[in-house]
Amino acid sequence: MTNCPECDEPVAAEDRFCEGCGRNLLVRTTPVGGPDGTAAALCSCGSAEIDEDGFCEQCGRAQPVGRDRMEFVLPTVAGISDRGRRRARNEDSMAFGHVHGRGVAAIVCDGVASSERADEASQAAVDAANTVLVDALVEGTDPERATVLAVAAANRAAGALARAEAPDVAPSCTYVSAMRTDDGAVVGWVGDSRAYWLADVGNATPSRRLTKDDTWAAQLVADGVLTEAEAVNDRRSHVLSRWLGGDSGQVSPHVVTLRPEETGLVLLCSDGLWNYLPEVEDLDAARTRGTTPVELARELTEHALAAGGHDNITVVVIEVGVGRGR
Amino acid sequence: MAAEFAVEVFQNEYLTDGAREVDAIVTVAASGIPAGGVAAEDVAQVLVVDCSGSMRYPPTKLAAAKHATTTAIDALRDGVSFAVVEGTESARMIYPTHRGLAVASPRTKIEAKRVVRDLVADGGTAMGRWLALADQVLARHQGPLKHAILLTDGQNQHETPAQLSRTLASIGGRFTCDCRGVGTDWQVGELRKIAEAMLGTVDIVADPLGLAEDFRAMTATAMGKAVGGVSLRLWTPEGASVRFLKQVSPTVLDLTGRRAEAGPRTGDYPTGAWGEESRDYHLCVRVRPAGVGDRMLAGRVSLVAPGGGVLGQGRVLAVWTADEELSTRINREVAHYTGQAELAEVIQDGLEARKAGDVETATAKLGRAVALAASSGNTGTAELLAKVVEVDDPVTGTVRLRPQVADADEMTLDTRSTVTKRVGKGG
Numbered sequence: 001m002t003n004c005p006e007c008d009e010p011v012a013a014e015d016r017f018c019e020g021c022g023r024n025l026l027v028r029t030t031p032v033g034g035p036d037g038t039a040a041a042l043c044s045c046g047s048a049e050i051d052e053d054g055f056c057e058q059c060g061r062a063q064p065v066g067r068d069r070m071e072f073v074l075p076t077v078a079g080i081s082d083r084g085r086r087r088a089r090n091e092d093s094m095a096f097g098h099v100h101g102r103g104v105a106a107i108v109c110d111g112v113a114s115s116e117r118a119d120e121a122s123q124a125a126v127d128a129a130n131t132v133l134v135d136a137l138v139e140g141t142d143p144e145r146a147t148v149l150a151v152a153a154a155n156r157a158a159g160a161l162a163r164a165e166a167p168d169v170a171p172s173c174t175y176v177s178a179m180r181t182d183d184g185a186v187v188g189w190v191g192d193s194r195a196y197w198l199a200d201v202g203n204a205t206p207s208r209r210l211t212k213d214d215t216w217a218a219q220l221v222a223d224g225v226l227t228e229a230e231a232v233n234d235r236r237s238h239v240l241s242r243w244l245g246g247d248s249g250q251v252s253p254h255v256v257t258l259r260p261e262e263t264g265l266v267l268l269c270s271d272g273l274w275n276y277l278p279e280v281e282d283l284d285a286a287r288t289r290g291t292t293p294v295e296l297a298r299e300l301t302e303h304a305l306a307a308g309g310h311d312n313i314t315v316v317v318i319e320v321g322v323g324r325g326r
Numbered sequence: 327m328a329a330e331f332a333v334e335v336f337q338n339e340y341l342t343d344g345a346r347e348v349d350a351i352v353t354v355a356a357s358g359i360p361a362g363g364v365a366a367e368d369v370a371q372v373l374v375v376d377c378s379g380s381m382r383y384p385p386t387k388l389a390a391a392k393h394a395t396t397t398a399i400d401a402l403r404d405g406v407s408f409a410v411v412e413g414t415e416s417a418r419m420i421y422p423t424h425r426g427l428a429v430a431s432p433r434t435k436i437e438a439k440r441v442v443r444d445l446v447a448d449g450g451t452a453m454g455r456w457l458a459l460a461d462q463v464l465a466r467h468q469g470p471l472k473h474a475i476l477l478t479d480g481q482n483q484h485e486t487p488a489q490l491s492r493t494l495a496s497i498g499g500r501f502t503c504d505c506r507g508v509g510t511d512w513q514v515g516e517l518r519k520i521a522e523a524m525l526g527t528v529d530i531v532a533d534p535l536g537l538a539e540d541f542r543a544m545t546a547t548a549m550g551k552a553v554g555g556v557s558l559r560l561w562t563p564e565g566a567s568v569r570f571l572k573q574v575s576p577t578v579l580d581l582t583g584r585r586a587e588a589g590p591r592t593g594d595y596p597t598g599a600w601g602e603e604s605r606d607y608h609l610c611v612r613v614r615p616a617g618v619g620d621r622m623l624a625g626r627v628s629l630v631a632p633g634g635g636v637l638g639q640g641r642v643l644a645v646w647t648a649d650e651e652l653s654t655r656i657n658r659e660v661a662h663y664t665g666q667a668e669l670a671e672v673i674q675d676g677l678e679a680r681k682a683g684d685v686e687t688a689t690a691k692l693g694r695a696v697a698l699a700a701s702s703g704n705t706g707t708a709e710l711l712a713k714v715v716e717v718d719d720p721v722t723g724t725v726r727l728r729p730q731v732a733d734a735d736e737m738t739l740d741t742r743s744t745v746t747k748r749v750g751k752g753g
Contacts, residue, residue: 057561059614062620062622
């Protein structure tokens with residue numbers, strides 16, 4: 001016997017819906033608006049004394065609040081979104097959902113720094129997309145089609161924040177999502193947030209990057225104008241060629257379907273992580289095997305923070321099995 | 327207690343990456359004090375009158391001192407505890423005759439005034455001993471407000487500077503003492519040292535005839551205080567150090583060295599007694615730098631009553647940013663008071679150089695003072711400076727030392743060098 005996460009009514013293991021509030025007990029998601037900031041029990045300096053305004057009584061540091069550090073854990077999926085060490089606020093967002101017996105949906109969006117209210121844009125986008133993807137899992141509809149619909153919903157949500165008088169700075173963001181079903185995983189993206197496949201063993205389906213950045217530099221590499229090495233150092237390497245938001249027009253995502261022959265992880269992240277670990281080999285080298293999704297998300301976030309934390313860092317880790325039962 | 331302390335912090339909390347120094351002006355305003363101050367039985371006042379031989383010349387000096395003292399006695403509210411101490415090379419109770427306090431009433435005031443009128447000037451000067459006796463007498467007072475007025479016309483010849491320093495170290499903060507120098511034979515540095523240690527004021531009364539009004543005003547101010555023994559409590563984070571904490575308005579008073587540890591990362595600085603008034607403090611803390619986007623509490627300033635009750639509180643913040651437009655802004659209040667503190671310093675340095683015959687340094691320092699006084703609108707100080715230097719251009723601070731300067735003018739400038747102009751206010 002457990003309790004309904006919504007209304008705390010006792011529910012039996014076999015119940016599909018809560019008798020009290022009608023909530024679908026098989027679906028669990030991140031809260032709309034984003035997970036609450038993790039109120040850590042201890043300050044990073046080790047002190048447990050935090051004053052009423054959130055300052056540490058020992059080192060004086062303001063404790064992370066709200067969007068500064070979000071952490072959320074569901075079965076087989078977990079994520080962390082961190083302000084980093086150089087940006088005044090966290091403009092990344094993440095949302096994910098777990099549908100019992102059906103799979104997992106997850107989205108990471110990275111607010112475009114040159115747009116206004118980029119944090120609102122990314123949050124509105126992940127929440128809108130999560131609703132579409134979770135509904136698709138519940139209903140069992142085609143994940144590739146759901147991915148396209150989710151991007152459209154996210155684009156509308158971010159676009160709705162634009163002010164008519166300020167179209168040049170319309171709130172905008174990147175987008176990457178993953179849907180894990182029994183058959184594998186479907187990844188969709190717009191912009192330069194990335195998805196990687198990290199194989200547990202890696203002989204049959206080796207680790208690889210699943211996305212190609214929508215940046216001018218990546219475009220020039222693809223066209224043979226720049227080499228990979230030149231592109232990394234090019235000032236345009238982060239200039240997006242596609243994004244979501246009021247000034248993006250109609251956007252359809254790139255979609256990739258992965259059908260692994262063995263177990264592994266799908267990792268979604270913003271450039272706050274991959275700037276420090278760009279190649280899949282870097283990620284494979286940096287990670288500890290056999291950890292839970294949240295442990296791995298923490299480990300990689302710490303890696304980016306220790307390397308300078310120049311941008312917001314968001315990492316979502318999804319366990320991908322083979323066959324049913326997750 | 328009805329008194330309320332409002333604490334307001336003025337600062338630019340934005341620091342550039344790696345910066346570690348945080349400046350803030352903390353304004354403390356006490357209000358809600360009942361008209362006429364607290365109950366008379368809470369107040370004790372000791373009048374210390376210099377009766378050294380020099381007080382006889384000119385004869386108007388002692389007469390004026392007696393008149394001032396009787397005026398102060400008249401100004402005491404009935405019920406206030408008081409005493410009069412005669413200062414020579416030793417110290418003697420003259421009213422009451424035992425080492426204690428009398429309670430002001432029409433009868434005791436008449437008695438005290440009679441004794442004061444009979445005072446004779448004959449003897450030396452040992453101010454530390456006068457203050458030690460005042461301390462003993464005030465120690466018997468149970469109320470929270472203890473005040474003394476010290477009047478002298480000469481130099482502290484009958485004890486060494488070290489003896490005076492020892493006395494001040496042992497009694498500093500136990501009561502407030504306002505010091506007045508009459509004539510021009512006393513030393514500004516000496517009285518300033520006492521006034522700073524005792525958290526009181528120092529001023530020159532060049533003309534003895536002005537004494538009575540000054541005494542009446544000091545007594546009235548002392549009886550307008552509502553809370554005594556207030557401390558400024560400063561918490562700073564681990565790894566931080568307090569570069570300085572200065573009162574910067576109404577006068578410059580460096581409190582940095584007056585810290586008494588009051589707990590982990592916390593120190594208390596004495597501020598004395600408060601009436602309906604407002605004071606400004608300049609706090610400079612050095613902290614461990616954090617990353618861009620990080621916020622830190624760089625200091626928490628509390629006003630604390632003697633019993634430990636917090637009367638008011640303010641926060642000094644640090645936020646690291648990559649935005650240079652934010653981090654390079656200089657807070658108006660901080661800039662103003664940094665200038666006012668420098669003004670006091672260059673006046674004192676300039677007058678010292680002038681006395682030592684170093685014309686070049688004196689001209690440079692006093693010229694800088696003229697420029698600072700002009701740019702900050704401190705007209706009071708500018709007027710005093712103009713009596714010591716000929717001002718060619720107040721903007722650039724181009725000045726010439728005046729060949730003939732009255733001692734009183736020089737001493738007035740020195741004594742009042744610490745008087746600052748309030749930021750953003752007239753006068």
